[in-house]
Amino acid sequence: MSATTADSSHASDTLPGGHGHDSHSHGKKGILHYLWNTDHKVIAMQFLFSSIIYLVIGGSMAIAMRWQLAFPGHPIPILGHLLPPSVVGDDGALLPGGFNMLVTMHGTILVFFVAMPVLIGVFGNFLIPLKIGAGDMAFPALNELSYWLFSLSGFIMLASFFVPGGAPGTGWTAYAPLSSNDVYNNHTSFGQTLWCISLFVNGLSSLTGAVNYITTVITMRAPGMTMFRMPLPVWAIFITAILLIFAIPVLSAAAALIIFDLNFGTSFYRPAGGGQPILWQHLFWFFGHPEVYILVLPAMGFVSEILAVFSRKPVFGYKAMVYAMGIIGFLGFIVWGHHMYVSGMSLTLSALFGVSTMVIAVPSAIKTFNWMGTIWRGSIHYTVPMAFAVAFVSMFVIGGLSGIFMASTPVDLFVHHTYFIVAHFHYVIFGAIVFSVFAAIYFWFPKMSGRMWNPTLGWIHFWATFVFFNMTFFPMHNLGLAGMMRRISDPTVYDCLKQVQPLNVVCTIGAMGLGLATLPFLVNMFWSMFNGPKAPANPWHSTTLEWTLDYPIQHGNFPVTPTVYHGPYEYSVPGMEKDYLPQNEKAPAHITLEAH
Amino acid sequence: MIHAMIPVIKKSSFFAGRFFSRLATGIIFLILVVPAMAEERIGNIYGLPPCVTVSGEKVDFIFRIIFWLTGAVFVITQSTYIVYLIKYRRRPGVKAHYSHGNNKLEVIWTTLPTIIFLALAIYSNRVWDDIHREAPANSLVIDVSSYQYGWQMRYPGVSGKLSPCDVRQISPQNPFGTDAADPRTAQDVISSELVIPVGRPVHVLLHSRDVIHAFYVPEFRLYQDCVPGRTIGWVWFQAIRTGDFQLACSQLCGTGHFNMKAPIHVVTEAEFDKWLSTRQQKNAAAAASSSKLPTPKIP
Numbered sequence: 001m002s003a004t005t006a007d008s009s010h011a012s013d014t015l016p017g018g019h020g021h022d023s024h025s026h027g028k029k030g031i032l033h034y035l036w037n038t039d040h041k042v043i044a045m046q047f048l049f050s051s052i053i054y055l056v057i058g059g060s061m062a063i064a065m066r067w068q069l070a071f072p073g074h075p076i077p078i079l080g081h082l083l084p085p086s087v088v089g090d091d092g093a094l095l096p097g098g099f100n101m102l103v104t105m106h107g108t109i110l111v112f113f114v115a116m117p118v119l120i121g122v123f124g125n126f127l128i129p130l131k132i133g134a135g136d137m138a139f140p141a142l143n144e145l146s147y148w149l150f151s152l153s154g155f156i157m158l159a160s161f162f163v164p165g166g167a168p169g170t171g172w173t174a175y176a177p178l179s180s181n182d183v184y185n186n187h188t189s190f191g192q193t194l195w196c197i198s199l200f201v202n203g204l205s206s207l208t209g210a211v212n213y214i215t216t217v218i219t220m221r222a223p224g225m226t227m228f229r230m231p232l233p234v235w236a237i238f239i240t241a242i243l244l245i246f247a248i249p250v251l252s253a254a255a256a257l258i259i260f261d262l263n264f265g266t267s268f269y270r271p272a273g274g275g276q277p278i279l280w281q282h283l284f285w286f287f288g289h290p291e292v293y294i295l296v297l298p299a300m301g302f303v304s305e306i307l308a309v310f311s312r313k314p315v316f317g318y319k320a321m322v323y324a325m326g327i328i329g330f331l332g333f334i335v336w337g338h339h340m341y342v343s344g345m346s347l348t349l350s351a352l353f354g355v356s357t358m359v360i361a362v363p364s365a366i367k368t369f370n371w372m373g374t375i376w377r378g379s380i381h382y383t384v385p386m387a388f389a390v391a392f393v394s395m396f397v398i399g400g401l402s403g404i405f406m407a408s409t410p411v412d413l414f415v416h417h418t419y420f421i422v423a424h425f426h427y428v429i430f431g432a433i434v435f436s437v438f439a440a441i442y443f444w445f446p447k448m449s450g451r452m453w454n455p456t457l458g459w460i461h462f463w464a465t466f467v468f469f470n471m472t473f474f475p476m477h478n479l480g481l482a483g484m485m486r487r488i489s490d491p492t493v494y495d496c497l498k499q500v501q502p503l504n505v506v507c508t509i510g511a512m513g514l515g516l517a518t519l520p521f522l523v524n525m526f527w528s529m530f531n532g533p534k535a536p537a538n539p540w541h542s543t544t545l546e547w548t549l550d551y552p553i554q555h556g557n558f559p560v561t562p563t564v565y566h567g568p569y570e571y572s573v574p575g576m577e578k579d580y581l582p583q584n585e586k587a588p589a590h591i592t593l594e595a596h
Numbered sequence: 597m598i599h600a601m602i603p604v605i606k607k608s609s610f611f612a613g614r615f616f617s618r619l620a621t622g623i624i625f626l627i628l629v630v631p632a633m634a635e636e637r638i639g640n641i642y643g644l645p646p647c648v649t650v651s652g653e654k655v656d657f658i659f660r661i662i663f664w665l666t667g668a669v670f671v672i673t674q675s676t677y678i679v680y681l682i683k684y685r686r687r688p689g690v691k692a693h694y695s696h697g698n699n700k701l702e703v704i705w706t707t708l709p710t711i712i713f714l715a716l717a718i719y720s721n722r723v724w725d726d727i728h729r730e731a732p733a734n735s736l737v738i739d740v741s742s743y744q745y746g747w748q749m750r751y752p753g754v755s756g757k758l759s760p761c762d763v764r765q766i767s768p769q770n771p772f773g774t775d776a777a778d779p780r781t782a783q784d785v786i787s788s789e790l791v792i793p794v795g796r797p798v799h800v801l802l803h804s805r806d807v808i809h810a811f812y813v814p815e816f817r818l819y820q821d822c823v824p825g826r827t828i829g830w831v832w833f834q835a836i837r838t839g840d841f842q843l844a845c846s847q848l849c850g851t852g853h854f855n856m857k858a859p860i861h862v863v864t865e866a867e868f869d870k871w872l873s874t875r876q877q878k879n880a881a882a883a884a885s886s887s888k889l890p891t892p893k894i895p
Contacts, residue, residue: 097851171848177824178807184744184850271763271825277808278823311684317697342810344823347728347830351721358717365709366702372677373701377693379686390681397673401666408662408716409724410655414817417810417846481644483814485846488854494842496645496814572692579691596696 038140039555040125045448046147047121048441051114052522054154058109061102063515065489066472068094070501070508072490086166099489100169101161101191107172108195111291112202113154115429118437119298120206120244121150124213124237126448130546131231133222133564133584135556138215142208149205156198163190171487173288176269176280180261189262196255196262203252210241210248217241222545224564228322228596229583231544231568232315235322236301239329240294246333247290254283281343285336293332296428297325299436300367303389305569306439307371309542310386311378312579314569317370318596324363324370331360341412350409357407364400368393379572379579383540384458388439391466395431399424402477417487420480426473438465438521445525446539450551451532457524464517471510475503543582544568567596645814648841648862649833651727652817658723662716731832735799736792741772742802742809742822745852747843748772749790753783754876758801763825766805773803782883785875790843790860793868794835802828812846813860815839821847835862 034042060079064087067076073093076083080092087098094102125143129136137143160167165188170179174195182189217238221230230238258280260266267273269280300321308315315321337345337353371393380386402424405411415421438461446452482500484491491497491504538547545562562584570581575591587593647656684692737758739750750772752758759772759780766773774781792798802811804822811831812819820831845856863871 096854100848100851100853103848169848169851175808175848178849181807184807186851271823277825312692314694314696316695317702320697320702342819343808343821344826344828347724351724354721354724355714355717358713358720359710361713362706362709366706368673369701369705370697372673372680373697375677375680375684377695378684379690379692380681380684381686393677394674397670401670404666404713404716405659405662408658408720410720410727411659411662413727413819414652414655414659414814416819417812418814483645483844485812485844487848490854493855494844494857496842567696569696572694574694594694594696 036144038136038144040129040137040140040143041448041553043143043147044122044126047117047125047150048448050147050151050154051117051122052525054109054113054117055518057158058106058114059515059518061106061109063511064094065099065102065106066508066511068099068489069491070505072492084161084166086161094489096489097166097169100171100487101167103487104168104171104174104195105157105161108157108199110429111172111295112199113150113157115295115433115437116206117150119295119433120209120213120237120240121147123233123298123302123440123444124209124241126444127231127233127546128213128216128237129220129557130447130549130553131234131544132217132220132225133545133558133562134216134220135558135561137212138220139208139212143212146205146208146212149201149208153198153200153202153205156194156201160191160194160198163194164188165191168192168195173284174258174280175284176258176261176277177271177275180258180269180280182262193259193262196259199255200252203248203255206244206248210244213237213241214245222558222562222564225583228319229564229567231301232304232318232321233298233301236297236299236304236325239325240297243290243294243297243329243332247287247294250283251287254280254287257283278340278344281340281345282336285339286333288339289336290329290332292425292428293328295433297328299392299433300325302440302443303392303436304367304371304374305544306385306389306443307374307393308569308571309443309540310381310383310389311375312381312571313374313378314567314571314594314596315370316373316376317366318567318569320366321370324366327363328360331356331363335360338407338412341409342416354407354409358404361400361404361407364396368397368400383442384453384455384462385439385443387459387462388435388442391462392432392435392439395427395435395469399427399431402427415480417485418480419476419484419486422486423473423476423480426476430469430473435465438462441525443540444546445528446535447546447549447551447553449529449532450535451528451530452535452539453524453528453532457520461517461520461524464520465514468510468513468517472507472514473510475506475510479503479507541578541580543570543580545583548582548584566593569596646839647815647817648835648837648839649816649818650836651833652815653836654723654727655817658720661719665712665716728830731799731830732797735797735832737799737801738790738792739772740790740800740802740811740822741805742811742845742856743771743805744807744850745845745856747788747790747845747856747858749787749858751785751787751872751875753780753785754880755780755783759784761801761803761827763803763827766803766824768805771805783876783879785872785879787875788858790858791868791871792835792860792862793865794838794862796865797832797834799829799832802831807849808847809845809849809856810847812844813841814844815841819846838862838864 064076064079064083075092080088087101089095165186168191178184179192217234257268261268261270267275269275269277271277304315304321335353335357337349338357341350405415406421406424442453442458479500484497492501535551537550564583565586566583568583570593572579573581573591573593581587647653739758739761741748750758757780759774759778761773763773802820802822804824806824809822810819811822816833818833820828822828839862841860843858843860845853
């Protein structure tokens with residue numbers, strides 16, 4: 001193993017990712033420097049700022065929907081005037097069709113234009129080369145192409161609001177034949193077609209990224225950086241990239257079939273022409289379920305590392321963590337049918353998927369216990385990134401446990417497509433994934449921008465987010481159990497839901513608070529980036545390779561390729577004066593490190 | 597119908613905690629104090645809506661098992677977690693314990709959840725099979741047809757048998773896909789409301805005329821997609837009490853989705869027979885007065 005890694009790291013100097021092309025990237029001046037730049041660190045920043053813009057757009061949509069659900073038919077203050085005319089009426093109140101468009105675009109934007117680029121585009125790009133001791137990605141130009149494909153797909157997606165008929169109103173799941181036949185959507189197909197094209201282009205972006213990550217991790221590790229010495233975020237993104245390679249093409253193909261059905265008269269999903277509507281669901285969820293793990297695995301990776309750093313302890317069960325992620329990645333491909341227990345799929349298949357779904361809860365449980373093991377007997381430093389990481393574990397536990405209800409086939413008969421599932425996946429996607437992203441941004445931004453953040457604003461952001469997040473999403477469990485369907489724009493039309501309307505108001509107030517809670521974060525980010533105190537090279541006393549470099553990190557990263565001597569999380573090693581042992585430092589002769 | 601509700605109370609109180617005791621109290625209150633209002637939801641926002649089907653009680657039973665199981669896991673793990681977070685906060689002079697893990701613990705916390713989750717999956721699937729066994733022979737068969745944005749129910753006419761549906765024939769001119777030459781077609785009773793007798797199994801044949809809709813009744817603990825081009829024939833249920841409910845579409849189906857609902861009336865066997873035979877007679881009279889077979893009328 002060590003021989004191969006040594007060879008490949010030598011190769012990295014001559015690969016395009018090495019120092020070889022410094023001249024042409026650094027020669028550019030001004031804005032062009034940031035528009036086309038093959039340095040993985042700059043690409044990470046491009047992804048970061050783009051996805052923050054999409055976060056604001058997609059989050060505002062959520063608040064508009066929440067307003068409508070709490071106060072149906074009332075004009076939305078402020079936001080009502082900003083939304084496109086296809087969505088709101090003249091008085092600024094949401095139209096029923098407009099609500100469906102927001103349902104669709106909120107889901108699509110948050111999944112494809114916020115969560116994926118932030119987790120994979122930002123941190124995959126920024127962390128992989130720095131953490132494995134490489135000069136850049138294996139294919140730097142492909143990397144920048146990945147960003148521009150992503151941007152292009154975003155423009156196409158947003159453009160759908162302004163075509164005749166507006167954005168698609170079929171949900172981010174776009175179930176056929178509603179999505180695949182324009183007669184069911186007032187004879188308009190532009191929005192849905194753009195949606196499909198956008199996801200196709202977005203898929204290309206993800207694939208080019210994934211190819212890059214896999215190649216980089218396999219071939220460009222520094223000498224001594226064996227696979228089992230890689231930090232967990234690298235492992236997580238590596239496994240995620242493999243999932244992307246298998247999952248994304250299925251979505252792209254399925255979306256292409258919708259384009260054919262919509263515009264060229266084919267009948268892949270149209271029963272009248274011999275097609276099968278459920279085919280779309282199988283294809284979509286074959287992508288869609290691994291997608292959940294594509295999002296949550298990197299989040300788990302970041303949190304594992306941050307918990308270890310601030311507990312000043314090695315990650316508990318490092319190998320168990322890696323194996324659990326691998327098992328999640330594999331099982332993630334055989335549980336898609338749990339979205340379809342009651343879709344009209346064979347009942348026997350539902351039962352089978354019920355078993356695989358219960359089994360996939362096991363590796364998640366393993367990880368939770370290992371996180372608790374990591375903080376056990378630690379010396380916990382409470383910083384803002386640590387607070388988000390700590391909250392991640394609890395929110396993930398809630399989201400995981402509520403998932404067991406849906407996993408049980410009979411209970412799904414009751415809670416399927418209600419707000420219970422909305423609560424469940426928001427606990428996973430916001431409570432776990434977004435919390436981990438916040439933790440990761442607070443943790444690594446000193447390395448990205450060379451500045452420290454204002455902790456007071458950070459703490460305000462944390463507590464406001466934590467409180468308002470739970471206020472928004474916890475009551476949704478109750479709403480779901482009361483029978484409130486998801487994706488309805490006015491719950492008060494149902495007699496049985498009238499009495500739970502106060503809960504909808506609570507959720508909406510929470511959502512508005514959650515939106516405002518993001519302001520201190522944005523202020524902190526943009527103010528500290530220029531005015532914060534200068535960050536030392538290793539502000540958190542961390543052990544991994546990125547902290548050995550001073551800001552600004554030159555193009556090519558490491559002046560001298562580092563050599564790695566041990567695993568990534570050697571904290572509080574007995575007999576050592578300082579409580580951390582960087583990966584590129586040999587342990588003193590009198591100390592033996594515990595195997596991990 | 598009151599006696600039919602008693603099993604609900606027994607189960608509720610057996611598993612009662614704070615969460616369900618309110619529900620149980622609400623149900624008892626409704627049965628004993630305001631039976632006339634029994635069809636309305638109890639005025640609390642914490643519990644489940646009343647359950648009015650036999651299979652729904654099975655769903656509720658397993659729901660409660662999972663509720664208490666996950667509740668216990670949540671309380672145990674989170675209280676341990678919070679204790680750790682406080683106990684192991686940074687203190688001067690105390691160094692963290694150096695440990696890379698413990699394989700014995702890993703084996704324990706892998707095996708234990710595996711056993712629990714597999715047991716849960718096996719038990720769930722037994723209930724799933726039980727709920728989905730063949731509809732009893734004495735079931736009342738109703739064709740439930742969904743469209744953008746509404747519902748139509750088709751009941752058997754005087755012959756006691758539904759005119760068979762061929763999903764390939766479903767069209768705007770023939771919304772139920774029936775054969776006009778079949779004498780039963782003219783006899784079929786079409787209703788915009790789902791009226792069902794209490795205590796008798798009801799077998800619904802789910803159809804869609806356009807996109808995917810969903811047959812969802814929270815009080816029945818029942819969700820099933822209606823897929824165009826297919827008959828979903830495995831859904832049946834048996835109501836255990838009378839009342840008025842609402843059938844909801846719970847699958848995004850277009851602009852009017854949010855308001856795609858239909859009333860459900862669970863009535864006594866006698867009331868149901870009276871309702872259906874009145875409709876049947878009306879149809880028979882209309883058929884007799886008309887020389888040619890009328891197409892089913894939308895009420």
